[in-house]
Amino acid sequence: MRSQNSSQAVLAIEDWQNAGFGLYLHWPFCQAKCPYCDFNSHVSDHVDQRRWLSAFRSEIARYGALTGGRVLSTIFFGGGTPSLMHPDTVAGILEAAQETWTWANDIEISLEANPTSIEAAKFDAFRDAGVNRVSMGMQALNDADLKRLGRLHSVDDGKRAFEIARNSFDRVSFDLIYARQDQTLADWEIELREALSMAVDHLSLYQLTIESGTAFGARYDRGLLRGLPDEDASADMYELTQALCADHGFPSYEVSNHAKNGAISKHNMIYWTYGDYVGIGPGAHGRVTVEGQKMATTTPLMPSKWLNQVEKTGAGDAEVETVSAEDQAVEMLMMGLRVNQGVDLIRLGDLGKKENFLNNINNLEEMNLLERGSGHLRVTPKGRPLLNAVLRDLLVD
Amino acid sequence: MTDLAKIRNFSIVAHIDHGKSTLADRLIQETGTVQDRDMKEQLLDAMDIERERGITIKANTVRIDYTADDGQAYVLNLIDTPGHVDFAYEVSRSMRAVEGSLLVVDSTQGVEAQTLANVYQAIDADHEIVPVLNKIDLPASDCDRVAEQIEDVIGIDATDAIQVSAKTGVGIHETLEAIVTKLPSPSGDPDAPLKAMLVDSWYDAYLGVIVLVRIIDGHLKKGDKIKMLSNGSVHHVDRIGVFRPAMETIDTLGPGEIGFLTASIKQVRDTRVGDTITHEKHGTTDALPGFKPSQPVVFCGLFPVDNAQFEDLRDAIEKLALNDASFSFEMETSAALGFGFRCGFLGLLHLEVIRDRIEREYDIELITTAPSVIYHVYLRDGEMIELHNPADMPDLSLVDRIEEPRIKATILVPDDYLGDVLKLCQDRRGIQQDLTYAGTRAMVVYDLPLNEVVFDFYDRLKSVTKGYASFDYQMIGYRQDFLVKMQVLVNEEPVDALSTMVHRDRAEMRGRAMCEKLKDLIPRHMFKIPIQAAIGGRVIARETLAALRKDVTAKCYGGDATRKKKLLEKQKAGKKKMRQFGKVDIPQEAFISALKMDS
Ligand SMILES: Nc1nc2c(ncn2[C@@H]2O[C@H](COP(=O)(O)OP(=O)(O)OP(=O)(O)O)[C@@H](O)[C@H]2O)c(=O)[nH]1
Ligand SMILES: C[S@@+](CC[C@H](N)C(=O)[O-])C[C@H]1O[C@@H](n2cnc3c(N)ncnc32)[C@H](O)[C@@H]1O
Ligand code: SF4
Ligand SMILES: [Mg+2]
Numbered sequence: 001m002r003s004q005n006s007s008q009a010v011l012a013i014e015d016w017q018n019a020g021f022g023l024y025l026h027w028p029f030c031q032a033k034c035p036y037c038d039f040n041s042h043v044s045d046h047v048d049q050r051r052w053l054s055a056f057r058s059e060i061a062r063y064g065a066l067t068g069g070r071v072l073s074t075i076f077f078g079g080g081t082p083s084l085m086h087p088d089t090v091a092g093i094l095e096a097a098q099e100t101w102t103w104a105n106d107i108e109i110s111l112e113a114n115p116t117s118i119e120a121a122k123f124d125a126f127r128d129a130g131v132n133r134v135s136m137g138m139q140a141l142n143d144a145d146l147k148r149l150g151r152l153h154s155v156d157d158g159k160r161a162f163e164i165a166r167n168s169f170d171r172v173s174f175d176l177i178y179a180r181q182d183q184t185l186a187d188w189e190i191e192l193r194e195a196l197s198m199a200v201d202h203l204s205l206y207q208l209t210i211e212s213g214t215a216f217g218a219r220y221d222r223g224l225l226r227g228l229p230d231e232d233a234s235a236d237m238y239e240l241t242q243a244l245c246a247d248h249g250f251p252s253y254e255v256s257n258h259a260k261n262g263a264i265s266k267h268n269m270i271y272w273t274y275g276d277y278v279g280i281g282p283g284a285h286g287r288v289t290v291e292g293q294k295m296a297t298t299t300p301l302m303p304s305k306w307l308n309q310v311e312k313t314g315a316g317d318a319e320v321e322t323v324s325a326e327d328q329a330v331e332m333l334m335m336g337l338r339v340n341q342g343v344d345l346i347r348l349g350d351l352g353k354k355e356n357f358l359n360n361i362n363n364l365e366e367m368n369l370l371e372r373g374s375g376h377l378r379v380t381p382k383g384r385p386l387l388n389a390v391l392r393d394l395l396v397d
Numbered sequence: 398m399t400d401l402a403k404i405r406n407f408s409i410v411a412h413i414d415h416g417k418s419t420l421a422d423r424l425i426q427e428t429g430t431v432q433d434r435d436m437k438e439q440l441l442d443a444m445d446i447e448r449e450r451g452i453t454i455k456a457n458t459v460r461i462d463y464t465a466d467d468g469q470a471y472v473l474n475l476i477d478t479p480g481h482v483d484f485a486y487e488v489s490r491s492m493r494a495v496e497g498s499l500l501v502v503d504s505t506q507g508v509e510a511q512t513l514a515n516v517y518q519a520i521d522a523d524h525e526i527v528p529v530l531n532k533i534d535l536p537a538s539d540c541d542r543v544a545e546q547i548e549d550v551i552g553i554d555a556t557d558a559i560q561v562s563a564k565t566g567v568g569i570h571e572t573l574e575a576i577v578t579k580l581p582s583p584s585g586d587p588d589a590p591l592k593a594m595l596v597d598s599w600y601d602a603y604l605g606v607i608v609l610v611r612i613i614d615g616h617l618k619k620g621d622k623i624k625m626l627s628n629g630s631v632h633h634v635d636r637i638g639v640f641r642p643a644m645e646t647i648d649t650l651g652p653g654e655i656g657f658l659t660a661s662i663k664q665v666r667d668t669r670v671g672d673t674i675t676h677e678k679h680g681t682t683d684a685l686p687g688f689k690p691s692q693p694v695v696f697c698g699l700f701p702v703d704n705a706q707f708e709d710l711r712d713a714i715e716k717l718a719l720n721d722a723s724f725s726f727e728m729e730t731s732a733a734l735g736f737g738f739r740c741g742f743l744g745l746l747h748l749e750v751i752r753d754r755i756e757r758e759y760d761i762e763l764i765t766t767a768p769s770v771i772y773h774v775y776l777r778d779g780e781m782i783e784l785h786n787p788a789d790m791p792d793l794s795l796v797d798r799i800e801e802p803r804i805k806a807t808i809l810v811p812d813d814y815l816g817d818v819l820k821l822c823q824d825r826r827g828i829q830q831d832l833t834y835a836g837t838r839a840m841v842v843y844d845l846p847l848n849e850v851v852f853d854f855y856d857r858l859k860s861v862t863k864g865y866a867s868f869d870y871q872m873i874g875y876r877q878d879f880l881v882k883m884q885v886l887v888n889e890e891p892v893d894a895l896s897t898m899v900h901r902d903r904a905e906m907r908g909r910a911m912c913e914k915l916k917d918l919i920p921r922h923m924f925k926i927p928i929q930a931a932i933g934g935r936v937i938a939r940e941t942l943a944a945l946r947k948d949v950t951a952k953c954y955g956g957d958a959t960r961k962k963k964l965l966e967k968q969k970a971g972k973k974k975m976r977q978f979g980k981v982d983i984p985q986e987a988f989i990s991a992l993k994m995d996s
Contacts, residue, residue, distance in 0.1 A: 207951045255950075256951050271953075285956035334962065396973075
């Protein structure tokens with residue numbers, strides 16, 4: 001079995017070594033469900049954090065056995081709302097991670113935080129537990145829009161929490177959602193300028209996506225979600241965002257992410273450069289190379305189901321599948337073309353040699369949507385806002 | 398066999414939706430022909446597509462036993478007919494098999510275009526007509542007004558019109574009595590050589606071809622050797638029977654009776670409706686006048702979305718054609734669409750029905766190209782070409798003149814909407830022939846080019862009159878006009894499947910409308926796309942579809958790899974469903990939608 005795939009195996013090992021190795025932990029609880037959000041988040045009064053801590057620790061130990069000896073470069077607490085975790089829970093998890101893997105000297109440990117006072121009060125304790133970067137869900141810098149987005153905090157709450165975060169952490173990012181209902185280009189420009197004046201070293205600027213299965217999705221389907229920008233308006237906003245951020249020293253390094261002085265999210269970069277990451281918690285996904293095979297892991301979405309399963313069976317996965325070489329190449333492109341550096345063509349293996357694929361590249365290069373250089377394939381500035389269409393035409397046979 | 402004096406044969410005719418099939422339900426039920434527990438609404442509309450659309454497409458025959466108030470047992474053969482104008486042919490041949498008609502008129506609506514068309518056909522067939530005013534259970538029912546209308550517009554006596562609710566059953570007994578007392582019994586000579594009319598035939602998977610016959614003279618028995626007079630072919634009858642409405646075999650059919658036979662006939666095409674059937678030996682030589690054959694009037698190309706399904710499509714079309722002699726097909730190839738079929742239909746509804754059945758019953762997704770009528774193209778050398786597909790239009794330098802099919806359209810419409818109807822007909826190059834009034838309703842007769850009507854005239858008529866107008870038409874022949882072929886170029890490349898024949902004076906308007914439509918129908922691409930309409934080499938209309946500007950997933954985290962892959966697969970599949978013309982993907986529905994006019 002292994003000899004048959006040996007070249008692929010070598011490539012895969014190199015992969016996680018090149019692109020890094022990260023740990024993602026999913027905290028599936030929120031104070032309230034936001035109407036736009038389709039992340040795996042649940043509202044619950046009774047969360048026994050000690051049970052959750054032991055489940056996380058047991059999963060860490062299990063993955064440690066599969067990936068022993070690796071150097072962990074990043075840890076990310078995502079959600080849901082991980083800032084609702086007790087600092088002791090965070091500390092306990094980090095302790096387990098440290099016992100399990102060798103940590104890189106510059107390990108990045110991020111935590112997503114909602115900008116409310118309750119959470120801000122815990123920032124120092126999170127830092128003491130080991131967290132060294134926070135990403136705050138600011139979402140908007142005007143109260144009317146925060147309300148429409150169903151957020152529980154005001155702009156003032158957000159700014160106060162942000163001030164605390166700046167003092168507690170060296171690295172602070174915040175998220176904004178734009179292209180909101182009734183938002184004009186001029187409105188967004190004012191808000192973005194303010195955001196840039198506040199920003200520390202990182203910004204995530206997401207255009208509002210209407211997801212099916214959310215409250216906004218249902219409203220949209222019934223034609224009740226009015227005032228959303230059309231394609232041209234959303235393209236204008238995107239272009240403005242790119243230009244304004246670059247002007248202010250926050251150039252984009254990914255479709256929606258901007259960093260100052262190269263202070264990129266190293267953890268997210270592992271996804272985009274198709275490295276290895278362990279995913280623990282309800283709804284967490286992972287891509288882990290085990291014995292030379294890239295494995296895709298998923299977990300149950302329901303928090304109680306995941307918790308019970310870990311406690312009863314000692315393993316929290318729903319599905320574990322090997323990712324074929326072809327699918328790896330496709331995933332690599334989907335993720336990798338999102339970032340400036342693009343995708344290393346050699347890593348695409350056989351797909352990179354297919355005549356049809358090379359023809360597609362040529363056509364897209366002719367349209368100035370893709371470009372090749374120093375062994376990498378990347379989207380041009382013209383291609384980036386069209387990435388989904390570019391990918392479709394790149395991979396169509 | 399049944400005593401001639403105890404037989405009554407009749408068709409139920411009406412404008413679409415006036416309640417023919419529901420009335421048939423009640424007649425079947427009241428006489429106990431079908432048990433109550435086996436009844437369902439519009440029992441005779443058995444095809445999926447009939448049930449789904451709530452309309453009758455195929456005429457259906459049922460034999461009913463009825464003991465009348467006079468104490469005598471009668472045999473009634475009823476034929477429920479379709480109301481839609483596309484299937485008028487079913488009505489006309491059904492009428493040839495019977496002596497009388499129940500003329501159903503919805504008492505909330507009154508006389509409509511197909512009411513008139515059917516009455517004329519019934520009169521033509523020498524029928525006794527019994528008017529039935531239906532839907533009297535509805536508050537809007539107005540029997541006096543409608544009876545008056547029948548007398549005024551149609552000119553038949555409506556004083557004895559029966560008031561019925563086919564829904565509640567009121568008046569059904571009276572209807573049965575009227576059938577027995579008012580309709581004539583058939584005549585025929587039981588001792589003469591067999592002479593039977595081939596009324597209809599269809600294919601049954603188990604029994605092969607089933608032939609519906611009306612016996613005129615003589616007897617038909619199981620085991621008989623029969624001969625078709627048209628071609629002399631001989632068949633051995635292996636089964637005869639009647640419809641109740643389920644098939645029931647019997648031993649003999651005598652004069653005046655209607656029933657079916659099977660005779661190991663392989664294809665519907667081996668039988669000709671209207672033909673005369675007799676015995677091989679000692680048969681009659683005196684043929685019945687026959688029916689005028691039905692002619693397809695609308696043509697379009699059907700291509701499988703997935704080229705690999707061409708053979709499946711052939712199979713599906715051949716099977717459907719087995720059952721529907723009015724539908725024609727021949728293979729067609731197109732540079733852009735690959736292999737497909739050029740098919741002929743009785744009208745647009747017929748086209749839609751066949752297309753739906755192929756898509757659903759055979760699971761083949763189709764691209765339907767622009768519908769066209771048959772043009773007569775006269776070349777300078779005197780030759781005449783029947784042009785079914787604008788793509789085949791010969792070089793203009795060879796053409797002397799082009800003639801197009803014209804129709805006589807009869808439209809009934811309340812006064813208030815007359816202006817809109819006249820404008821619509823005028824816009825469609827109509828020539829007014831007649832305009833009369835019956836109360837507050839106008840009846841307009843127009844001479845119109847068929848090509849202006851086949852496509853969306855009926856939809857437009859319904860929309861400008863809020864559904865109050867009714868429409869019927871007949872072909873009246875060919876006439877020369879100044880017709881040109883209009884091409885559509887997408888990204889500078891001509892798309893044959895979008896070529897149409899248009900009148901020179903309307904070309905610019907049509908061209909503009911099509912370009913605008915296509916601009917909405919074709920999704921944005923990563924480059925801008927000029928869309929042009931042209932005659933010969935001259936561009937007469939142009940639109941530009943702007944380039945796609947934004948299509949990217951805003952947020953993509955680790956767990957999204959799997960989800961994004963699914964999305965990508967869906968997008969790739971979506972792209973495959975479109976057809977590539979040069980670098981441009983055109984969605985399958987665009988070919989028809991582009992032709993729909995908003996005015
Ligand atoms: N209220 C009421 N509705 C009726 C009556 N008769 C028929 N309908 C309704 O009218 C609609 C059309 O009835 P059908 O029997 O299908 O009409 P049809 O004339 O056979 O229609 P086509 O075969 O399509 O021409 C159906 O919704 C029936 O339920 C009636 O006496 N009263
Ligand atoms: C997984 S959420 C968790 C963060 C945290 N719970 C919060 O809401 O502040 C991460 C970010 O995704 C973005 N996001 C979530 N749903 C989105 C949507 N439908 N469209 C655009 N951005 C969205 C928001 O900016 C959010 O901060
Ligand atoms: S946006 Fe954040 S707070 Fe809101 S439901 Fe989603 S995960 Fe929870
Ligand atoms: Mg009917």
